[in-house]
Amino acid sequence: MKIKEIGEFGLIGRIASGFRDLIPNGWEGIGDDCAVIPWGDDRSLLVTTDLLVENVHFLRERISAYELGAKSLAVNLSDIAAMGGRPAATFLSLGLPPGTTDTKWCDAFFDGYRSFGVPLLGGDTTSSPEGIVINITVLGTAGNSHIKRRNAARPGDRIVVTGPLGDSAGGLQAILQRLPTDTDTEELIRRHHRPRPHLAEGEWLGAQEAVHAMMDVSDGVASDLLHILRASSLAATVTIGDIPVSPLLERTADKYGWDARKLALTGGEDYVLLLTVDPARFDELQANFRRQFGRRLHVIGECAAGAPEIVYRGEEGQSARLMGFNHF
Amino acid sequence: MKIKEIGEFGLIGRIASGFRDLIPNGWEGIGDDCAVIPWGDDRSLLVTTDLLVENVHFLRERISAYELGAKSLAVNLSDIAAMGGRPAATFLSLGLPPGTTDTKWCDAFFDGYRSFGVPLLGGDTTSSPEGIVINITVLGTAGNSHIKRRNAARPGDRIVVTGPLGDSAGGLQAILQRLPTDTDTEELIRRHHRPRPHLAEGEWLGAQEAVHAMMDVSDGVASDLLHILRASSLAATVTIGDIPVSPLLERTADKYGWDARKLALTGGEDYVLLLTVDPARFDELQANFRRQFGRRLHVIGECAAGAPEIVYRGEEGQSARLMGFNHF
Numbered sequence: 001m002k003i004k005e006i007g008e009f010g011l012i013g014r015i016a017s018g019f020r021d022l023i024p025n026g027w028e029g030i031g032d033d034c035a036v037i038p039w040g041d042d043r044s045l046l047v048t049t050d051l052l053v054e055n056v057h058f059l060r061e062r063i064s065a066y067e068l069g070a071k072s073l074a075v076n077l078s079d080i081a082a083m084g085g086r087p088a089a090t091f092l093s094l095g096l097p098p099g100t101t102d103t104k105w106c107d108a109f110f111d112g113y114r115s116f117g118v119p120l121l122g123g124d125t126t127s128s129p130e131g132i133v134i135n136i137t138v139l140g141t142a143g144n145s146h147i148k149r150r151n152a153a154r155p156g157d158r159i160v161v162t163g164p165l166g167d168s169a170g171g172l173q174a175i176l177q178r179l180p181t182d183t184d185t186e187e188l189i190r191r192h193h194r195p196r197p198h199l200a201e202g203e204w205l206g207a208q209e210a211v212h213a214m215m216d217v218s219d220g221v222a223s224d225l226l227h228i229l230r231a232s233s234l235a236a237t238v239t240i241g242d243i244p245v246s247p248l249l250e251r252t253a254d255k256y257g258w259d260a261r262k263l264a265l266t267g268g269e270d271y272v273l274l275l276t277v278d279p280a281r282f283d284e285l286q287a288n289f290r291r292q293f294g295r296r297l298h299v300i301g302e303c304a305a306g307a308p309e310i311v312y313r314g315e316e317g318q319s320a321r322l323m324g325f326n327h328f
Numbered sequence: 329m330k331i332k333e334i335g336e337f338g339l340i341g342r343i344a345s346g347f348r349d350l351i352p353n354g355w356e357g358i359g360d361d362c363a364v365i366p367w368g369d370d371r372s373l374l375v376t377t378d379l380l381v382e383n384v385h386f387l388r389e390r391i392s393a394y395e396l397g398a399k400s401l402a403v404n405l406s407d408i409a410a411m412g413g414r415p416a417a418t419f420l421s422l423g424l425p426p427g428t429t430d431t432k433w434c435d436a437f438f439d440g441y442r443s444f445g446v447p448l449l450g451g452d453t454t455s456s457p458e459g460i461v462i463n464i465t466v467l468g469t470a471g472n473s474h475i476k477r478r479n480a481a482r483p484g485d486r487i488v489v490t491g492p493l494g495d496s497a498g499g500l501q502a503i504l505q506r507l508p509t510d511t512d513t514e515e516l517i518r519r520h521h522r523p524r525p526h527l528a529e530g531e532w533l534g535a536q537e538a539v540h541a542m543m544d545v546s547d548g549v550a551s552d553l554l555h556i557l558r559a560s561s562l563a564a565t566v567t568i569g570d571i572p573v574s575p576l577l578e579r580t581a582d583k584y585g586w587d588a589r590k591l592a593l594t595g596g597e598d599y600v601l602l603l604t605v606d607p608a609r610f611d612e613l614q615a616n617f618r619r620q621f622g623r624r625l626h627v628i629g630e631c632a633a634g635a636p637e638i639v640y641r642g643e644e645g646q647s648a649r650l651m652g653f654n655h656f
Contacts, residue, residue, distance in 0.1 A: 119352070129458065
């Protein structure tokens, strides 16, 4: 059987099952945005790792070295934020094709990497015959009571995101369709290349008891929400009209005939946070979030008892079969 | 300037210098086999990461999936052993070219990976356009007083290795020269593809006060020893005739006209441990090691005050200019 047939998540499941017996008590492995390792009496280390490969995750001629350094780290920091943690240390492996990158490129890459102020504690450098290869591992810390997992959603929970969806997918469209650069397409591409991990939001939400499950939106909310539903054994209803879409994406989608809400649901790489919230405490959380961050949380649906699937409300032609990005 | 001109270690130095101010007190970054992170009052976490790229670190058609899984993890476990630690958890990123590897290949890879009994706690899988890409991060633990670093060598210390050198390089020669397979070349190739990380030895040596500096031999002892000398600001004398070479390598080298001791000094990928030992306590350490492991430590030279360089004794034509493997 080819990997393609079982897909990325099938492969992960296949791998995880073979190692379950080896994992020490109290340590948590595959299944959340980070692994969880006890660290002292009431804190834990969170660990996440991501592999980025040229021509799969980025096009070298379309992203600057600075942006690549920043984005590579951002996608990992987002996983720490997704569990309510604070990043503490990073490890970088870098494979570079001989003769294609110079020290100026490297310096710019590391300027971008350093832009989040998180220390680099180790790594590996090597040559790579074909394309740039980047692997980053991030260690974060969190109080045990602040760690948010995917399996903690409950029936009736509001489903919430911390920012607009689809801008990154719109930027990718603009790159792939080689659209003429104007202020709007440039800004969408910038949002694709410079995602902001919601670190402050994640740490703050981690401390809120009203927040039950949390993860980050990396593959697209349609796909990512299913992870929470499967882990929590719940169904969900999502209201298409409530998906937050930026005026920028709305405008650009109108101009080029894209379906903005489909991009928002399935596009991925937004790196906002997706969480479920106790409905009785949502208004208070919303008010406090607004005070803390000067903007609001977006409710896009709610959890319900039932088999893990998403029912989309409010537009024709959308169905639970909407899928996220599969790397194979 | 091209990366090639500054080399792997130049690049690492360039990177490290930009992050020094960000590293928290008591945390140790680039410069040893692992980073060190405080973990409770008297223990630390050790963290190491390695990137392996097809056609740079391995040839897919010459190494089995099982061996690749085992070796990829072995080289990382060796870094934990090198600092006196015990491996606790691993994280694996795997980039696979679509259509070239199937689930059978993956299952064999993971059988090899699992052969050390160390848990896999997380990772990432993706496609890779050209070749297989493997990144592994390993977390280990060690009592603070047992951690061995490169900068702890002292003048007069015996320089010691925990096993024979050059077998792996001999195996690589046999692969590259496409030598006819007989029992000897097959065994050398096996040693190249199935290095045994000296985990038990590393943990035991970590607990011995007589051991000062320690690291593992990955790039070749001629190159690796220089890291200890630079970190400790010492010179060293190495006696060529004392370099331990297996009868197997000796025999094969004679047959094919290789210089066995040059392979042993510069070949790399042996993954034995290289340590420096208090000369007054060496005999006791040797006796205890022999009791514990049923074989002996090999003294190859000694440290002396002076600028970081190695003087080779005992054979003509060898000089301090012998260099290890540079990935660029």
